[in-house]
Amino acid sequence: MSSLFLIGDSDKKSSKSDGSNIQNSTFSKLLNFAPPFCISFHQFEVMAEPAYTVASDSETTGEEKSSSAFPEIAIGIDIGTSQCSVAIWNGSQVELLRNTRNQKLMRSYVTFKDEIPSGGVSYQLSHEHEMLSGAAIFNMKRLIGRVDTDPVVHASKSLPFLVQTLDIGVRPFIAALVNNIWRSTTPEEVLAIYLVELRVMAESRLKRPIRNVVLSIPVSFSRFQLTRIERACAMAGLHVLRLMPEPTAVALLYAQQQQQLIHDNMGSGSEKIALIFNMGAGYCDVAVTATAGGVSHIKALTGSTIGGEDFLQNMMRHLLPDYDNLFSSRGVNEIKSMGLLRVATQDAIHKLSFEESVQIDVDLGNGSRICRKVNREEFEEVNQKIFEKCESLVIQCLLDAKVQADDLTDVMVVGGCSYIPKLRNLVKSICKRELYKGMNPFEAAVSGTALEGAVASGISDPFGNLDLLTIQATPLGIGIRANGNSFVPIIPRNTTMPARKELVFTTVRDNQTEVLIVVYEGEALKAEENHLLGYFKITGLPPAPKGVPEINVCMDIDASNVLRVLAGVVLPGSQQPVVPVMEVRMPTVDDGHGWCAEALHRAYGSNLDLVTVQKK
Amino acid sequence: MLSSLHISTSLSVSSISPPSTPRARFRPPQATATCASSYTAQQEKGSTSSYLSRPGMATCTSLYEVLGIPVGASNQEIKAAYRRLARVCHPDVAAIDRKDSSADEFMKIHAAYSTLSDPQKRAVYDRKNFLRVQRPLTSDSRFSGYRGRSWETDQCW
Numbered sequence: 001m002s003s004l005f006l007i008g009d010s011d012k013k014s015s016k017s018d019g020s021n022i023q024n025s026t027f028s029k030l031l032n033f034a035p036p037f038c039i040s041f042h043q044f045e046v047m048a049e050p051a052y053t054v055a056s057d058s059e060t061t062g063e064e065k066s067s068s069a070f071p072e073i074a075i076g077i078d079i080g081t082s083q084c085s086v087a088i089w090n091g092s093q094v095e096l097l098r099n100t101r102n103q104k105l106m107r108s109y110v111t112f113k114d115e116i117p118s119g120g121v122s123y124q125l126s127h128e129h130e131m132l133s134g135a136a137i138f139n140m141k142r143l144i145g146r147v148d149t150d151p152v153v154h155a156s157k158s159l160p161f162l163v164q165t166l167d168i169g170v171r172p173f174i175a176a177l178v179n180n181i182w183r184s185t186t187p188e189e190v191l192a193i194y195l196v197e198l199r200v201m202a203e204s205r206l207k208r209p210i211r212n213v214v215l216s217i218p219v220s221f222s223r224f225q226l227t228r229i230e231r232a233c234a235m236a237g238l239h240v241l242r243l244m245p246e247p248t249a250v251a252l253l254y255a256q257q258q259q260q261l262i263h264d265n266m267g268s269g270s271e272k273i274a275l276i277f278n279m280g281a282g283y284c285d286v287a288v289t290a291t292a293g294g295v296s297h298i299k300a301l302t303g304s305t306i307g308g309e310d311f312l313q314n315m316m317r318h319l320l321p322d323y324d325n326l327f328s329s330r331g332v333n334e335i336k337s338m339g340l341l342r343v344a345t346q347d348a349i350h351k352l353s354f355e356e357s358v359q360i361d362v363d364l365g366n367g368s369r370i371c372r373k374v375n376r377e378e379f380e381e382v383n384q385k386i387f388e389k390c391e392s393l394v395i396q397c398l399l400d401a402k403v404q405a406d407d408l409t410d411v412m413v414v415g416g417c418s419y420i421p422k423l424r425n426l427v428k429s430i431c432k433r434e435l436y437k438g439m440n441p442f443e444a445a446v447s448g449t450a451l452e453g454a455v456a457s458g459i460s461d462p463f464g465n466l467d468l469l470t471i472q473a474t475p476l477g478i479g480i481r482a483n484g485n486s487f488v489p490i491i492p493r494n495t496t497m498p499a500r501k502e503l504v505f506t507t508v509r510d511n512q513t514e515v516l517i518v519v520y521e522g523e524a525l526k527a528e529e530n531h532l533l534g535y536f537k538i539t540g541l542p543p544a545p546k547g548v549p550e551i552n553v554c555m556d557i558d559a560s561n562v563l564r565v566l567a568g569v570v571l572p573g574s575q576q577p578v579v580p581v582m583e584v585r586m587p588t589v590d591d592g593h594g595w596c597a598e599a600l601h602r603a604y605g606s607n608l609d610l611v612t613v614q615k616k
Numbered sequence: 617m618l619s620s621l622h623i624s625t626s627l628s629v630s631s632i633s634p635p636s637t638p639r640a641r642f643r644p645p646q647a648t649a650t651c652a653s654s655y656t657a658q659q660e661k662g663s664t665s666s667y668l669s670r671p672g673m674a675t676c677t678s679l680y681e682v683l684g685i686p687v688g689a690s691n692q693e694i695k696a697a698y699r700r701l702a703r704v705c706h707p708d709v710a711a712i713d714r715k716d717s718s719a720d721e722f723m724k725i726h727a728a729y730s731t732l733s734d735p736q737k738r739a740v741y742d743r744k745n746f747l748r749v750q751r752p753l754t755s756d757s758r759f760s761g762y763r764g765r766s767w768e769t770d771q772c773w
Contacts, residue, residue: 271695295699456708469706471726496726498707498719502668554668559707559719566668577667 074212074241074457075202076249076449077195079229081141081282081307082416084108084120084194085446086202089454089466094253094447097205105442106198107131109138110190112176112183121197132160132339134177134332137190139309141218142282144187144232145225148172152305158313158327160335160342169595177335188232195236213238214453216246216445218283219303219475222521222531223563224587241456242449243561245475247276247287248298249448250414250439252470254289255296256451257438263464269293272409274436277394277427278445279417281308286393288401294464297471300400300494302393308349308417311383315345318382319360319370326366337364344370352376353419380422387422394430400494405432414441472497478555478563480505481518481527482610490555493523497561502554505610511543515551516608517567518600519586528597534588535600537608538567540579548572551610563587678745679728687742691733698729 075088075097083105086097096104099121107120113135125131131138139156146153148165153172156163162182164173174190175182202210217229226243233240244252254274262269271292278285285303289296317323320341327338344362351358357375364370380387398405411431413424418441428435439447454461455468473496479489482505491501507515515538522530541549554566568581589596680687683697703709705725710718731737 290695292695293699293703295702297699297702469703469708471702471706496730498723500723552668559710559716568668570667581668 072208072212072457073459074214074453075210076214076216076446076451076453077198078216078246078249078446078449079141079191079194080108080280080416081139081309082108082280083442084198085443086198087443087446087450088202088206089450089459092461093465094450096443096446097202099201107138108140108194109136110140110193111136112178112185117193119194119197121194121201128343129336129339132335132342134160134162134335137161137174137176137185137187139282140187140191140194142305142309143172143174144191145222145228146172155310155313158324158338160338162330169598177332180332188228188235191229191232192235195233195238199236199238211237211239212241212453212457214242214244214449214456215240216249216449217243218305219245219247219285219287219301220283220305222476222587223533224531224589227587242452244449244452244470245285245287245301245303245472246280246283246415246445247278247285247301248289248296248470248472249446249452250276250278250412250444251287251289251291251296251298251448252451252468253439253444253448254410254412254436255291255294255470256465256468258291259294259467260465273299273403273407274410274412275394275398275403275408275427275431276412276414277390277423278415279307279390279413279423280415281417283307284390284393284417286397288397288403294467295469295471297496298473299403300397301473301475302397302400303475304389304393306386306389310386311349311379311417311420312342312346314382314386315349315374315379316341318378319345319372319374320364320368333366337366337368340364341370348374349379352379353421376421387426390423391426391430394427398430405430408433410436412436412439412441412444414439414444416442418442472561474499474557476521476531477523478519478521478533478557480553480610481520482612484606484609485527487520487522487525487527487530488612490553491557497557498559500554500556502552502566504613505551505553506547506613507541507544507549507551508546508606508609508611510546512546512549512608513541513543514539514608515541515610516600516604517553517565517582517610518597519565519584532589532597533563533586534565534584535596536565536567536582536584536588538569538579538582541569542571542578544571547611549578550613679732679741682724682728683732689732691735694729694732698725698733701725 073089075086076094078085078087084107085105087094088097089095098104099106101124107125109131110117110119111123111131113133130136138161139159142152143156143163147169148171149167149169153163153165157165161177162173162175164175166173171186173184174186175184177183199210213233215229215233217226221229229243230240251274254276258272269292271290273288273290276285276287276289278287282305283303284306285301287301288299290299291297320326323341327334340362341364344360348358348360352374355376357373359373361371362369408431411427411433413427413435417423424435451466451468452470454466460466473494474491475493477487477489477493478491479487482488488503490503491499495501505515516535517538518527518535519533520527520530521533524530538551548571550570550572552566552568552570556564556566558564563586565584565586566581567584568577569579570577678687680689683689683694683701685693685697689697702722702725705718705721707718707722731741
């Protein structure tokens with residue numbers, strides 16, 4: 001019991017708004033099938049190392065900056081769709097931590113094959129196919145925080161484990177196949193198990209307890225998804241200092257490298273503008289940063305849920321047009337065949353980065369065999385839409401940053417897809433630049449998070465290598481539903497953070513006494529096509545003709561990236577708000593809220609609607 | 617109608633003195649971050665209600681003064697001043713007890729920077745600023761005590 005308490009201690013704050021029942025049950029589930037982790041938690045109580053007990057009730061976060069004699073340096077974690085890595089500032093440089101098998105990059109999966117689930121940090125796959133037996137859950141990053149109407153969840157249904165959707169806007173059902181039983185789990189739980197392994201690994205390498213982390217996240221993640229990541233971290237006993245959009249982590253590494261060049265008298269101190277293109281297995285992100293003097297000012301961010309997984313699925317369907325039919329039944333044999341095809345296709349895609357053509361020969365075991373040559377052109381043609389999307393992300397990012405290709409100093413292509421020739425060429429041709437060679441494309445993001453971890457922990461470096469600052473921008477617009485069913489952004493995308501903006505709205509009906517504020521995040525013009533963050537009513541408006549009450553909606557993103565929505569009503573000529581101001585911390589939605597917007601509409605129609613007030 | 621709304625300022629944040637260097641590793645600021653004009657900020661954003669926003673710095677200073685640069689400063693100088701101030705005032709580097717005010721302070725600095733670094737916006741601002749008659753703002757506040765909660769957590773639920 002007390003161990004439960006200890007694990008939960010990092011999320012005391014959460015329990016205020018979070019159904020703690022849900023949380024406890026998730027914890028106990030985690031504990032039930034995770035005895036080894038229990039043991040490590042158990043040590044907390046028995047050994048009571050002082051460092052483990054620092055997180056007392058009274059302490060809040062923000063303590064990180066306090067200068068103790070031995071400040072704890074936060075580790076940086078890159079949770080990839082396909083691979084994960086951990087890095088730390090070791091006092092003079094960033095160092096990637098290796099697991100017991102000497103790997104710096106570890107596969108992202110958790111297998112439920114044994115009584116105790118184990119992840120890619122500690123577990124040794126006997127063969128790649130083992131990951132595809134149905135007993136392992138992977139691609140968590142693509143599933144976390146998504147509802148079952150999300151196309152990305154639907155695309156995940158062709159993975160060997162079970163992704164079941166009811167298509168009503170609730171959390172999808174996810175399960176691993178163990179001894180012919182589908183055992184259910186959640187993306188948060190899978191991620192938490194994996195993070196515990198990472199933490200244990202880092203603790204044994206660094207010989208000290210780990211609590212604070214900086215994680216990299218995709219640009220396109222909604223604030224709701226961020227809360228899921230934070231919850232998974234809390235379940236794993238980790239406290240999130242920062243969540244950094246992946247390309248901004250790379251930008252920070254770049255900023256540090258430029259500083260070092262100046263230090264070595266090899267660079268100039270003038271402002272450098274860089275474009276970072278980061279594509280992994282699950283997500284593609286682009287950032288434009290302006291860097292000088294160790295300050296990385298993020299000018300623009302764009303991102304989308306496209307990645308290596310899409311290349312792979314398109315290719316599998318190309319090689320086996322009957323793919324979806326064949327694997328719809330999902331018996332043990334079908335899963336096995338699917339796994340064989342997946343491994344063969346993945347292998348071919350890797351080879352096509354370095355060879356013009358590759359021979360595929362795979363026996364699917366069900367009587368069908370694929371034996372053919374695939375060339376690079378074919379691969380590029382099959383995935384043309386993805387490449388076009390990548391192109392548009394780069395162009396959009398330059399446009400948003402108000403930067404011309406000619407203004408760029410450096411261009412970086414990083415992430416798991418960075419060796420695909422077509423991707424490199426398209427970025428090069430848009431940016432009219434050769435690619436920057438100064439960083440390892442697979443380690444850039446995690447290195448950036450480790451730098452941010454050190455900076456956010458208040459560590460300083462005598463050589464000035466940590467004199468760094470990232471000025472972040474909002475990756476998605478935040479606004480409310482108004483003017484019918486439109487999304488009206490209040491804080492637009494790419495606004496420098498911290499930020500505070502407000503807009504004035506008014507009623508649509510005479511004597512309208514209530515208005516409904518529905519907060520969304522995203523870019524779509526229609527409100528419901530964006531991510532719902534929460535909603536609340538303002539009641540008690542005095543009767544007045546439509547268009548008269550002034551409803552001010554203010555959005556505030558503070559230094560800790562916490563979003564608050566404030567709303568107040570005044571009548572013309574009055575100085576005082578007529579009803580108390582509402583202040584709501586967002587997101588307020590919990591799991592399975594896809595139906596909320598619809599339910600609200602059913603309940604209220606357009607009775608509580610708002611319209612924007614035209615500037616006069 | 618909207619312009620008839622009184623612009624009020626909150627009393628919670630007083631004018632900010634040149635920040636003491638929060639951590640030794642940062643160069644001391646050469647320019648000081650004073651406060652921006654809420655009047656001009658209002659003009660820029662076209663926003664009307666200040667009762668929701670908590671910054672409210674009563675003194676009227678020009679955007680140039682916010683960045684600590686001369687009126688004729690070059691684009692280079694504007695950028696350099698912005699970065700220099702960010703190194704001191706950004707909440708990520710400000711001391712823990714100043715987080716709240718540093719966010720406001722940084723937003724002022726950024727607003728000044730984004731206006732002055734854009735040649736068009738700067739031209740518009742310069743024109744208005746030249747014509748503008750300095751008038752003192754009343755400091756009555758409808759919400760003088762109103763502030764956002766300030767639990768400083770990175771972890772939000």
